[in-house]
Amino acid sequence: MGSAVERTDEHVREYLIYRGFTSTLKQLDSEIKVDKEKGFRVDKIIEQLQQFIQNFDLFGLKEYWLYLDRRLFCRLEDVYRSTVNKLRTSLYRYYIINTIQKGNLEKTQEFFQKQALELQGQAEWRDWFILPFMPAPEQNPAFSPYFSRQWADTFLVSLHNFLSVLFQCMHILIFDAEVQKTTGLTEENEQLRQMLFALQTESRDQRDGDEMVHHKLPAYVQNMDRLGDTELDLVSSQRATSTTTTPSRNFFFTLLPQGRRTPGKPAQITAGSSPSQVDEQFGSDLLFVKCFDVTISQSTQQSANQLAHPRHKKIQDHEKERKELFSKPLQQTPEKKGETGEADSPAETFSDLPDSCSKTCGGGTEGGGLSPEQPFIKLSQEEYGEHHSSIMHCRVDCSGRRVASLDVDGVIKVWSFNPIIQTKATIMSKSPLLSLEWATKPDRLLLLGSGVGTVRLYDTEAKKNLYEMNIDETHPRILSLACSPSGSSFVCSAAALSRSGSVESVSRLPIPISGQLLLWDTKTVKQQLQFSLEPEPVAINCTAFNHNGNLLVTGAADGVIRLFDMQRYESAMSWRAHDGEVYSVEFSYDENTVFSIGEDGKVIQWNIHRCGVKQSEQALAQDATGPFVLSGYSGYKQVQVPRGRLFAFDSEGQHVLTCSSSGGLIYRLTNGVPALESVLSLGGHKAPVVTVDWCSAVDCGTCLTASMDGKIKLSTLLAQKP
Numbered sequence: 091m092g093s094a095v096e097r098t099d100e101h102v103r104e105y106l107i108y109r110g111f112t113s114t115l116k117q118l119d120s121e122i123k124v125d126k127e128k129g130f131r132v133d134k135i136i137e138q139l140q141q142f143i144q145n146f147d148l149f150g151l152k153e154y155w156l157y158l159d160r161r162l163f164c165r166l167e168d169v170y171r172s173t174v175n176k177l178r179t180s181l182y183r184y185y186i187i188n189t190i191q192k193g194n195l196e197k198t199q200e201f202f203q204k205q206a207l208e209l210q211g212q213a214e215w216r217d218w219f220i221l222p223f224m225p226a227p228e229q230n231p232a233f234s235p236y237f238s239r240q241w242a243d244t245f246l247v248s249l250h251n252f253l254s255v256l257f258q259c260m261h262i263l264i265f266d267a268e269v270q271k272t273t274g275l276t277e278e279n280e281q282l283r284q285m286l287f288a289l290q291t292e293s294r295d296q297r298d299g300d301e302m303v304h305h306k307l308p309a310y311v312q313n314m315d316r317l318g319d320t321e322l323d324l325v326s327s328q329r330a331t332s333t334t335t336t337p338s339r340n341f342f343f344t345l346l347p348q349g350r351r352t353p354g355k356p357a358q359i360t361a362g363s364s365p366s367q368v369d370e371q372f373g374s375d376l377l378f379v380k381c382f383d384v385t386i387s388q389s390t391q392q393s394a395n396q397l398a399h400p401r402h403k404k405i406q407d408h409e410k411e412r413k414e415l416f417s418k419p420l421q422q423t424p425e426k427k428g429e430t431g432e433a434d435s436p437a438e439t440f441s442d443l444p445d446s447c448s449k450t451c452g453g454g455t456e457g458g459g460l461s462p463e464q465p466f467i468k469l470s471q472e473e474y475g476e477h478h479s480s481i482m483h484c485r486v487d488c489s490g491r492r493v494a495s496l497d498v499d500g501v502i503k504v505w506s507f508n509p510i511i512q513t514k515a516t517i518m519s520k521s522p523l524l525s526l527e528w529a530t531k532p533d534r535l536l537l538l539g540s541g542v543g544t545v546r547l548y549d550t551e552a553k554k555n556l557y558e559m560n561i562d563e564t565h566p567r568i569l570s571l572a573c574s575p576s577g578s579s580f581v582c583s584a585a586a587l588s589r590s591g592s593v594e595s596v597s598r599l600p601i602p603i604s605g606q607l608l609l610w611d612t613k614t615v616k617q618q619l620q621f622s623l624e625p626e627p628v629a630i631n632c633t634a635f636n637h638n639g640n641l642l643v644t645g646a647a648d649g650v651i652r653l654f655d656m657q658r659y660e661s662a663m664s665w666r667a668h669d670g671e672v673y674s675v676e677f678s679y680d681e682n683t684v685f686s687i688g689e690d691g692k693v694i695q696w697n698i699h700r701c702g703v704k705q706s707e708q709a710l711a712q713d714a715t716g717p718f719v720l721s722g723y724s725g726y727k728q729v730q731v732p733r734g735r736l737f738a739f740d741s742e743g744q745h746v747l748t749c750s751s752s753g754g755l756i757y758r759l760t761n762g763v764p765a766l767e768s769v770l771s772l773g774g775h776k777a778p779v780v781t782v783d784w785c786s787a788v789d790c791g792t793c794l795t796a797s798m799d800g801k802i803k804l805s806t807l808l809a810q811k812p
Contacts, residue, residue, distance in 0.1 A: 099118075099122060102118065103115065103118065103119075106118065132250055132253045132254050132257065133250070135158075135253060136246060136249060136250055136253075138154065139151065139154065139155075139181065139249075140246075142154060143184060143185050143188050144188065146188075146189060146192075146194060146197045148185065148197070148200065148201060148204065151181070151185060155178060155181065159174070159178075160658065160659070162256060166256075168614055168616070173252065177248070177249055177252060179214055179215075180245045180248075180249075181245075181249070182201075182205070183218070183236055184242060184245060185201065186198060186201055186218070186221065187236050187237060187242075189201070190221070190227060190228075190237075191237070195222060198221070198222045199222050202218075202219055202222065206219075217232060221233065464769065464770070464810055465744075465745060465758065465769055465770075465809065465810050466745075466756065466769070466770055466791075466807040466808060466809060466810060467807065467808040467810060468770070468772065468805055468806070468807055468808075469806045469807065469808050470805075470806045471772070471773075471774050471803055471804065471805045471806070472507070472511060472803070472804045472806075473774075473801055473802065473803055473804070474493075474495075474503075474505060474507070474511055474801070474802040474803075474804065475800065475801055475802075476503050476505070476513055476516075477495065477497045477501065477503060477800035477801075477802070478497070478499070478501075478800050479497045479498050479499045479501075479800055480497060480498045480720070480728070480730055480777075480780065480797075480798040480799070480800060481495055481496070481497050481498075481734075481780060481781060481796035481797065481798070481800060481802065482496050482497060482498055482523075482524070482526075482730075482733040482734055482780070482781070483495065483496040483525070483526040483733060483734040483781060484496075484734060484781050484782075484783055484794050484796040484802055485526060485527065485528055485734075485735075485783055486528075486783050486785040486792075486794065487528040487533045487534075488528065488530055488533045489533050490508075490785045490786075491506055491508070492504055492505070492506055492514065492533075492534075492550065493505050493506070493507065493783075493794065493802075494526055494528065494536055494550075495796060495802060496523055496526045496538075497800060498730070500518070500519040500520075500521070500522055500523045501516065501517070501518060501519075502516070502517035502518075502519070502523070502526070502536075502538065502548075503515075503516055503517075504516075504517070504536070504550045507792065507804050511804070514550065515550055515553050517538075517548060519538070519540070521540045521541060521542045521544070522540060522541035522542070523538055523539065523540050523541070524539055524540065524541050524567055524568055524569055524733065525537075525538070525539035525568050525569060525570055525571045525583075525733070526538055526539070526571070526734075527539075527571035527572060527573055527580070528573070529547075529573050529577065529580075529612065530573050530574070530575055530576070530577040531576070531577025531578075532577075534549060534550050534551045535547055535548065535549060535550070535556070536548045536549075536550055537571045537573065537580060539568025539569070539570075539571050539582065540566075540568055541566060541567050541568070542566050543560060543561050543562055543563050543565065543566035543567075543568070543584065544558055544559060544560055544561060544568075545558070545559045545561055545568055545571070545582060545610075546558050546559075547559075547612070547615075557615050559610065559615055561582060561584050561608065562584050562606060562608075564586065565584035565585055565586050565604065565605060565606050566584070566586075566587065567584065567585040567586070567587065567629075568582060568583065568584055569583045569584070569585050569605070569629060569630065569631055569733075570582075570583040570630055570631060570632050570633045570644075571583075571633070572633035572634060572635055572642070573612075573635075574635055574639040574656070575635055575637060575638055575639045576638075576639050577612065578611065578612060578613060579609055579610060579611050579612060579618065580609075580610055580612060581607065581608070581609055581610075581633050581635075581642060582607075582608045582609075582610055583605060583606070583607055583608075583629070583630035583631070583633060583644070584605060584606045584607075584608065585603050585604070585605035585606075585629035585630075585647075586603050586604045586605065586629070587603075588603060602628045602629060602646070602647040602648040602671075603628070603629045603647060604626075604627050604628065604629065605623070605627055605628050605629030605630055605646075605647070606620060606623075606627060607620070607621040607623060607630050607633075607644065608620050608621070609621070609659070619659055621654060621659070621660075621661070622660070622661060623646070623652070624661065624664065628646045628647055628648045628650075629646065629647040630644045630645070630646050630647075631645050631646060631647060631671055631672055631673060632644065632645045632672065632673065632674050632675050633645075633675075634675055634676050634677060635656075635677075636677050636681050637677075637681065639656055640655070640656050640657055641653060641654070641655065641656060641662075641677075641681075641698075642654040642656050643675050643676075643677060643684050643698075644675065645667070645671075645672025645673065645674065645675040645686055645688075646671070646672060647671045647672075648666075648671075649666055649667060649668045649669060649670055649671060649672060649688065649689075650664055650665065650666050650667065650672070651664065651665060651667040651672060651675060651684065651686060651696065652664040653684075653698060663698075663701040664701075665696075665701050665702035666702070667686050667688060667694060667696065668686065668688025668689060668690045668692065668694070669688070669689070669690040670688055670689025670690050671688060671689045672686055672687075672688045672689075673687050673688055673689060673715060673716060673732040673736055674686065674687045674732065674735055674736035674737060675687075676735075676737065676738075676739070678695070678739075678743060679739060679742065679743020679744075680743065681698075682697070682698065682699065683695050683696055683697055683698060683705050684696045684698055685737065685746075687710070687714075687715050687736045687737060688715070689715070689716075691709055691710055691711070691712060691714075691715045692707055692708065692709050692710065692715075693707075693708055693710055693715075693737070693748075693765070693766065694706070694707045694708075695707070695765060705765075706761075706763070706765030707765065708763075708764045708765045708766050710748065711750070711751075713749065713750050713751040713778055713779075714736070714748045714749045714750055714755070715732070715736065715749075716730070716731060716732040716736070716749075716780070717729050717730060717731050717732070718730045718731075718732070718749075718778045718780050718798060719778070720777055720778060720798045720799070728798065730780060730798060732780065732781075733780075733781070734780065734781025734782075734796070735781055735782060735783060736748065736749055736781065736782070737749075737782065738782050738783050738784040738793075739784060740784055740786060740791060741786030741791065743759070744758065744759055745757065745758055745759065745769070746759060746766065747782045747783075747784050747793050747795075748782065749778070749779040749780060749781070749782055749795070750771070750778075750779055751775075751778045751779070752771075752773055752774075752775050752776075752779075753771060753772045753773040753774045753775045753779060753795055753803065754771075754772040754779060754782055754793055754795040754803075754805065755768060755770075755771055755772070756768075756769050756770040756771075756772070756793075757769065772793060772795060772803070772805045774795075774803045774805070775795065775797045775799075775801065775803060776797075776799060776801075777797040777798040777799035777801070778797060778798050779795045779796065779797045780796060780797060780798055781796050782794060782795050782796070791806075791807045791809065792804055792805065792806055792807070793805040793807060
């Protein structure tokens with residue numbers, strides 16, 4: 091503890107020198123010299139409290155005790171809360187007795203006037219309001235013990251002992267442990283950096299060997315649209331006239347994202363293997379390889395068996411469809427062959443492929459070819475169709491293993507998609523449900539917010555409800571839930587009913603609906619506090635924590651974004667962000683900015699270091715921001731306000747997934763104007779997409795897009811090599 095205190099003193103001295111507080115620095119040095127304990131001085135705290143009381147400084151006394159409560163007492167278990175409350179009550183009574191003993195009745199009356207709202211509902215203060223009007227309260231049997239010297243000494247000793255034990259049991263300064271932890275992480279990062287450097291060096295050596303082969307290819311092959319190194323090697327092997335083998339990089343090296351690639355053993359490619367063998371081993375992920383009629387040796391097939399994708403069995407189910415596709419002959423324009431007797435150029439052959447094959451090879455691009463700037467290739471798109479009504483929420487848990495989806499009928503499906511889509515649990519709710527959120531620790535727990543003022547904690551593995559918390563009867567609509575990354579608490583947004591009295595209202599009211607923002611403890615299942623929403627209580631539509639839970643950002647029905655400091659549990663800043671409601675808000679990858687989408691159809695990036703300053707702004711189509719409309723026969727029209735996430739980032743924060751009328755849209759984040767650059771349309775939906783999520787917990791990222799017809803599409807993306 092002594093070393094931690096000394097380290098803290100050094101930090102404080104550096105801060106004072108940096109700010110130029112020379113007089114404060116001199117005072118600190120003088121007090122440090124006379125300090126012999128080198129630890130927490132409880133006697134100084136008691137002395138400061140007594141000074142506030144002697145000076146009749148009620149405001150300073152309350153603020154000092156509030157600071158102790160916020161920094162120390164709130165970390166105690168609930169069994170000690172009654173002790174803290176008794177000490178606070180005794181402290182206030184000590185203040186009142188001092189004002190009467192000193193004959194300052196004006197301060198006595200001031201205390202009861204300022205504290206009336208807080209104390210009038212407490213039974214232990216019921217008889218004390220008559221104290222200022224009693225002629226001789228020290229002679230009254232009910233108050234005479236408090237005027238004795240023995241009671242004052244007993245209270246001060248009790249408070250001193252309580253703080254002393256608290257400081258001994260609680261490790262408030264943990265700099266030494268943090269330094270050791272940081273040192274260990276630094277060493278581990280250095281080891282990983284060296285390993286990465288070695289792998290990159292080996293990969294570079296292999297790439298140099300590949301380039302020795304590539305430079306021998308004809309010019310029109312070298313100038314083809316962007317293809318991976320492996321594809322060029324395969325083309326070179328096909329065009330070679332000799333039967334000698336040439337070294338090639340393993341194909342599955344290109345199927346991994348850049349940050350997770352590891353060098354593999356060189357594969358041997360020879361002539362003599364049939365195209366069907368290639369198709370059986372690699373499945374639809376190597377669909378475009380088959381377009382070139384590539385031949386692969388038996389040794390390459392054995393290595394592919396070891397590196398096959400986890401969905402290899404599922405891909406074989408589509409074997410019949412692929413055989414029908416390739417049974418059609420390719421239309422080729424006869425060209426004159428050169429003197430070497432080579433076949434038509436691969437570039438010309440690739441451009442003459444059928445449309446379906448071209449789209450598959452191009453990763454779903456509109457042009458059907460491989461765009462040189464395409465960041466992703468859409469490997470596959472699967473469908474989860476267990477819902478029979480419009481989806482409201484669709485979220486992947488922290489581990490990327492499970493998905494929870496909620497529809498407007500109150501049906502929750504918990505399911506997995508790796509290696510196959512499989513429903514794990516089905517939850518039916520009698521009351522309407524409006525919000526859904528995965529817990530962080532443990533990640534098997536699911537929070538479900540209803541429209542009748544309750545939040546349920548559901549165990550997806552045991553398939554049972556653990557708790558049902560009654561939030562607030564006056565604000566029954568639980569619009570948003572957000573779990574702290576530490577797993578110890580969650581934020582709950584509760585709102586009043588709409589003007590019509592219904593749970594759901596499509597049109598936005600001119601006057602925002604009243605609401606509350608509450609913090610609940612997941613261990614004790616009790617409310618910790620209620621946040622202050624300025625300028626008036628308003629319904630919070632969306633909430634999001636940063637990576638460590640120190641910051642909370644919210645978007646409200648009044649168009650205001652509020653940023654809360656979760657260490658002090660108070661608002662850090664707020665600003666008007668949109669004309670209309672804020673539908674969705676998230677921190678950026680570096681957490682220096684906040685992105686928001688509002689009712690005005692704009693996506694805006696905000697600088698959190700400068701309140702209300704826009705980094706970028708761009709208008710989106712209505713089908714990306716809502717309200718979402720699904721039209722049918724005979725004038726049927728279904729309208730749904732946004733409830734789930736309207737956008738999601740990839741693992742590196744460089745791309746964002748949004749909604750559209752026919753599927754998800756992926757944009758690249760840019761620093762210019764416009765702020766978003768469209769790079770890929772996932773498609774696949776026949777109804778408007780109302781919520782999205784992006785899972786990057788596995789090697790190949792998976793985008794989830796949920797629509798109003800109850801269909802959820804899982805699009806598996808492959809990050810292109812830059």
